[in-house]
Amino acid sequence: MKKEITLSEFADELKVRLNKGKTIDCCKEELLSLADIIKEKLGNEKITVNWKD
Numbered sequence: 001m002k003k004e005i006t007l008s009e010f011a012d013e014l015k016v017r018l019n020k021g022k023t024i025d026c027c028k029e030e031l032l033s034l035a036d037i038i039k040e041k042l043g044n045e046k047i048t049v050n051w052k053d
Contacts, residue, residue, distance in 0.1 A: 010034065 005013075010030065017024055024031070 007034070007037070 014024060014027065017027075
């Protein structure tokens with residue numbers, strides 16, 4: 001089911017899924033779209049990351 005939601009709603013859902021240990025594989029396409037939006041609109045903002053392979 002496709003529906004349009006705000007980025008804030010999407011962020012809230014991602015946080016819930018991650019905090020519950022759920023997979024976010026269901027959101028790969030949406031995460032790629034979010035990455036494009038972040039790059040375009042927030043590209044110079046900084047974030048501290050702890051990358052794990």
